[in-house]
Amino acid sequence: MIKKNYHHGDLATVLLEAAEKELSESGIEAFSLRAVAKRACVSHGAPAHHFKDIKGLLTALAAIGYKRFVHSQHCYQNKAQSDPQSQLVAAGLGYIDFAVKNPALFRLMFSSEKPDRDNARFSAAANAAFDKLVDDSRSFYGVDPYKDRTAMKNVMALWAMVHGLADLMIAGRLERPMGFSTMTRAERDSELAQIILRTIV
Amino acid sequence: MIKKNYHHGDLATVLLEAAEKELSESGIEAFSLRAVAKRACVSHGAPAHHFKDIKGLLTALAAIGYKRFVHSQHCYQNKAQSDPQSQLVAAGLGYIDFAVKNPALFRLMFSSEKPDRDNARFSAAANAAFDKLVDDSRSFYGVDPYKDRTAMKNVMALWAMVHGLADLMIAGRLERPMGFSTMTRAERDSELAQIILRTIV
DNA sequence: CCCTTTATCTAGTCACTGTCAAGATTGTGA
DNA sequence: TCACAATCTTGACAGTGACTAGATAAAGGG
Numbered sequence: 001m002i003k004k005n006y007h008h009g010d011l012a013t014v015l016l017e018a019a020e021k022e023l024s025e026s027g028i029e030a031f032s033l034r035a036v037a038k039r040a041c042v043s044h045g046a047p048a049h050h051f052k053d054i055k056g057l058l059t060a061l062a063a064i065g066y067k068r069f070v071h072s073q074h075c076y077q078n079k080a081q082s083d084p085q086s087q088l089v090a091a092g093l094g095y096i097d098f099a100v101k102n103p104a105l106f107r108l109m110f111s112s113e114k115p116d117r118d119n120a121r122f123s124a125a126a127n128a129a130f131d132k133l134v135d136d137s138r139s140f141y142g143v144d145p146y147k148d149r150t151a152m153k154n155v156m157a158l159w160a161m162v163h164g165l166a167d168l169m170i171a172g173r174l175e176r177p178m179g180f181s182t183m184t185r186a187e188r189d190s191e192l193a194q195i196i197l198r199t200i201v
Numbered sequence: 202m203i204k205k206n207y208h209h210g211d212l213a214t215v216l217l218e219a220a221e222k223e224l225s226e227s228g229i230e231a232f233s234l235r236a237v238a239k240r241a242c243v244s245h246g247a248p249a250h251h252f253k254d255i256k257g258l259l260t261a262l263a264a265i266g267y268k269r270f271v272h273s274q275h276c277y278q279n280k281a282q283s284d285p286q287s288q289l290v291a292a293g294l295g296y297i298d299f300a301v302k303n304p305a306l307f308r309l310m311f312s313s314e315k316p317d318r319d320n321a322r323f324s325a326a327a328n329a330a331f332d333k334l335v336d337d338s339r340s341f342y343g344v345d346p347y348k349d350r351t352a353m354k355n356v357m358a359l360w361a362m363v364h365g366l367a368d369l370m371i372a373g374r375l376e377r378p379m380g381f382s383t384m385t386r387a388e389r390d391s392e393l394a395q396i397i398l399r400t401i402v
Numbered sequence: 403c404c405c406t407t408t409a410t411c412t413a414g415t416c417a418c419t420g421t422c423a424a425g426a427t428t429g430t431g432a
Numbered sequence: 433t434c435a436c437a438a439t440c441t442t443g444a445c446a447g448t449g450a451c452t453a454g455a456t457a458a459a460g461g462g
Binding site for chain 2 (some may be wrong): 410411412414
């Protein structure tokens with residue numbers, strides 16, 4: 001894209017793309033707004049007009065992350081069998097796959113204090129992700145978790161299991177006991193599915 | 202403690218205490234070595250002699266965190282019934298309780314890239330925590346996870362479940378669906394135990 | 403006991419950071 | 433055409449981590 005001076009045209013989008021690359025390469029803890037501006041070929045003051053500050057930019061990026069995250073789960077579900085149990089496991093595998101492919105973005109979304117969780121777009125995207133989990137669970141268990149506390153505990157158990165696997169995977173904690181790096185993705189997914197199934201009753 | 206100049210006497214310990222307070226109050230992302238030095242009443246260059254750099258200090262602190270972490274699980278187990286299932290659930294509740302009481306330390310231990318995971322003290326402490334989980338699982342399942350892959354998957358499932366609950370709790374994600382903040386600790390632990398039990402077969 | 407070495411700190415510097423503000427430039431609308 | 437708003441550049445400031453020079457104190461050997 002040819003950069004215009006002073007009226008770039010679509011700097012917000014370019015900054016988000018640059019931010020995603022910066023996040024991917026340096027991680028959330030070494031993320032630098034000035035480095036993002038450099039990647040976008042603008043001055044360090046330019047992002048302020050579009051995102052107010054570094055938290056604003058990361059909040060927007062995290063919201064985008066949630067959309068990608070839900071999309072990853074849909075991709076896995078599209079390839080899985082259509083029975084509710086297979087769909088539930090597939091969503092879990094999509095959850096984990098997203099985390100493994102985007103560890104820094106996953107950290108931004110779930111572990112970082114940088115995003116503004118009161119931000120409308122962020123909370124809409126995060127709630128959509130949670131609602132999907134609830135919908136998938138309703139399909140499997142046949143009970144509405146928003147109305148039945150035991151059903152909600154089942155959702156919590158499933159979410160904790162899948163989130164725990166994702167978090168420990170990207171922290172590198174499952175490598176020594178499970179040896180995932182020596183496996184194909186299909187083999188890894190099969191092992192993970194067996195672990196996830198330990199919580200689906 | 203009366204501070205001596207130039208030969209403090211026990212500055213390493215004081216810096217670790219100051220670091221824990223700084224971490225607790227500002228979180229891992231806003232953690233500042235200079236702020237730690239101020240709390241310890243020394244110049245910003247003093248920590249370098251004892252901990253080389255900020256990562257060195259945080260690595261030492263994370264190792265201490267793991268010891269407290271294991272201690273928290275033992276405390277819960279000391280109060281629980283002695284059958285293996287109660288002990289396993291109690292260890293899980295101790296895991297979660299530690300995270301809730303020390304969210305920033307928990308993040309440092311599990312999610313941060315700052316600690317040097319090749320550091321001998323760090324990996325010894327982290328491995329001890331993992332070994333405890335494996336030992337508790339062996340007591341319950343009666344099979345050695347280091348020798349039986351299915352048993353190791355049971356450990357992974359249990360760990361993921363408990364770690365997921367802890368991580369989502371400190372991220373504030375379980376509040377809306379579960380309403381833990383309105384409960385006593387005993388009520389919360391009872392609900393969490395029911396969720397953990399969904400994965401213990 | 404004195405001197406040298408080592409340990410342990412202070413103080414300063416540098417480059418990088420986020421934020422803020424002043425001002426320059428460009429587009430829009432009346 | 434002009435005023436205003438949008439959008440950027442530039443500079444400044446305070447704080448940061450890391451590094452270095454040098455000051456201070458303790459230890460050890462002769």
